[in-house]
Amino acid sequence: MKRSEFLYLSGMGAGALMLPNLDAFARHIDPLEALDGMDVKLKKALADVALNTAKSKGASYADVRIGRYLNQFVATRETRVQGVANTESFGVGIRVIANGCWGFASSNLVTKEDIAKTAERAVAVAKANAKIQGSPVQLAPQKGLGEVSWKSPIERNAFEVPVKEKVELLLQTNGIAMAGGASFINSAIFAVNEQKYFASTDGSYIDQDIHRIYPQFNITKIDRATGKFDTIKSSSTPMGMSYDYLEPKAESKVGGIVTRYKDRYDILADVKEVTAKVDEKMKAKSVEPGKWDVVLDPSHLWLTIHESVGHPTELDRVLGYEANYAGTSFLTLDRMNSKKFNFGNKHVNIVADKLQKNSLGAVGYDDEGVPCKKWDLVKEGILVNFQATRDQAHMIGLNESQGCSYAQSWADVQFQRMPNVSLQPGKEKMSVDDMIKNVEKGIYIIGDGSFSIDQQRYNFQFGGQMFYEIKEGKIVGMLRDVAYQSNTQEFWNACGGVCDESDYRLGGAFNDGKGQPSQSNAVSHGSSTARFNGVNVINTARKI
């Protein structure tokens, strides 16, 4: 059905009116206009209208989110600016329980009168659907937190950086690529600011200011004579930061055959280095299919973690709530409750963590007012927990939510979404060089590429950006046409070790899709470089 899972941010060249993936309600604004958020007292007064109206109409529980969502896109190709757009989306979403059933309504009209009407609509939806409801909604307790707030710990707000500075940086990036022999380059900076006010009948009033940023480029090289083309993308990743991510620091660079970056990104150095790799990639030897040991850089492994660990441990999938869309999970309640299911081997320790600094999933409180936390999903290879919201907690014997509720905007209903899910670094000292020198026949994969996994998360296939052949402990050159296929449990049980924490980095995505109608979630996945033994590698070259 449609483009499930990752929702693409597609081409940005068609003028701002055509900008993709913008909320239909988004209105474009002057860059600095929306920086002064609405007064908290006013938001509280409006929120109380929603809560009181819902209760007076018969709701046993209500929560309200008043959200202002700012996006800025600056997109370029070669020497041209394709689009500069600032958007703002402002509105209110109200969720209620009435007659034991959820109801939700949203509106872009945020006056007291309109909020009251929206609250009434939410209660009416709940009551209309109560006749086809199964058992009544059961919420895990959450004590009221009073008036609290949280802000992303940013150092430089991207929305305060002049557009000119961003355009110049991107065009300079493009210039370096073209001078280095690229045929084409697309580059962009995408900045997000979510200003969210949450209130519930539990007595919480939560004001949050959340930032994310994703600078990126994609280089294409054409060989006209052969008709071949190839691409390589930036080593950047979306982060829960702001323009500070684009201010390089020497200590954030990770050396190696390709420089990679921790929480500071040097786009100009990266484009120079990566452009030089495209030629090498085009001329690389086509891979021999078969069993290989794969050494996976965190810029690649984040996506494998996302698909094969993050999604199957989502409790809504385990229970069947996503059966019609994203699918269910091979990780059943029985397997988790047994505390004996070998998800992976002893090297595999995986945590869910919504507190991690600079990560995409870090917030103070989730979208149903639960303070964020960190917990184990897989401990020394054993599956020990899932990801739950307030209405699911009782189904796995928890008496409190794990804080996994999120809605992509005020217009959409909140539901269970993935927290940051990360592989813990190895406890023993091990560098990437140490790991590679013990590999006899292997492929070192950097960057994420093509990805696909079945609806219960058993069988997956992943590509990458750069593939280096390892022969008897040494990197001997690049390979191409590489993808690996495996089964989730076999793969994590074939883990041959994880490098130590000095190599630990985050990867992630702005646009993880789930739900109907589909919603995006931003999430990070951290790891150090890890080795997996005897993985099935296929050759993806074809002739048409």
Add this chain to the structure above:
Amino acid sequence: MAILTKEQAQAILKKALSYSKAEECEVSLQGSEGGNIRYARNAVSTAGDISTMSLGVSSTFAKKTGTATINEFDDASLEKVIRRSEELAQLAPANPEYVSLEGPKTFQEAKTYNATTAAVNPDIRADAVLKSLNVAKEAKLEAAGFLENTTGFRAIMNSKGLFAYNTNTDVSFSVTTRNQAGTGSGYVEQSYNDVSKLDTLALTKIAAGKANGSAGARAIEPGKYTVILEPLAVSGMLSYMFNGFDARSAEEGRNFMSKKGGGTRLNEQLFGENINIYSDPFNPDLPGNTWSGDGLPLERTQWVEKGVVKNLAYSRYWAGQKGVKPLPGTNRPIFTGGTASLEDLIKSTEKGILVTRFWYIRMVDPQTVLLTGLTRDGTFYIENGKIAFPVKNFRFNESPIIMLNNVEAMGKPQRSENMMVPPMKIRDFTFSSLSDAV
């Protein structure tokens, strides 16, 4: 009220344009009303009601364009949004690819609005879902589904005198039914312009049949097989191909339509001789708008004839560069197909695999449009013209370009997502591994 009449829309757009001081200005107005019900574990899980309208403005001075949108419509707000777009235009750098706006045109009226669909309310939705739930409960299956209806309008106007208006309705329904043991799963998905064609009871019965029929699947070796792809599987494979029908990226050398040595594969035999693809906004089963967002008419266009590529899309800028007429892209493609039923295709197959649909399809290599993905919700082995037994799901690695050279027979086209495609019988389809997923 989010659905405006032509006159109401025209009045707002005229008023907005009256405030413009730009060299060129275009305004667009769109609104929609709709609702949805989501259900799972045989009960409703979430439901929502959304109503919205927004106005977009692009103002241009000396190829410098600024865009702003707003969702308030009083005179002060209209003037504010125009001024804001003009201010942004002055901040933006000149775009050498800017093309002056289209002048006035007459567009044919689209057939995209259906009054019955527009009248769907929460009770009608709840009743339709109740029918689906009852089928699942009677069959002792667990149902998860989604029903959504929308009614919308869209209008554009510009400072050169162009005006266009359109209304549309759509309803979409999908349901997955699974058996209690989790060993069988079935799925069905249909969208209609006209809700009176929607029969949630009959559709859920199809899904239930597949769920029961797919239980106890056997593992067979992956490899090359003759497959019969149902329309959902066909549209899934083809959705990745149509991006390639773009003249600019083909001429730039970066898609599968690019030719060795330069140029494109326009007028080349890229597919089998039995492949004919066109688009037509007046197709009664897949009606579409008659104008594009940049003011071009959308007309019947032949994209592939007897396997030969007959047209590539040209943006207004690229058409100007190349001295050709602009042509909007392959919106809502239609396959000519054949007359056989799905049953006929199965009957004609000695050994093969019937695929209900594919899942998680992704591009592996844009050079060849090599895709990967998996079968889902009903995969069956065919022997001597009959469905013999269910088989475990496969991962495939296949290109739709190769696939459309291997089509042995086609059935009658039907709407699948936003395409009209037939069920297809295809030889040598490549399955690369097995999946335990149900």
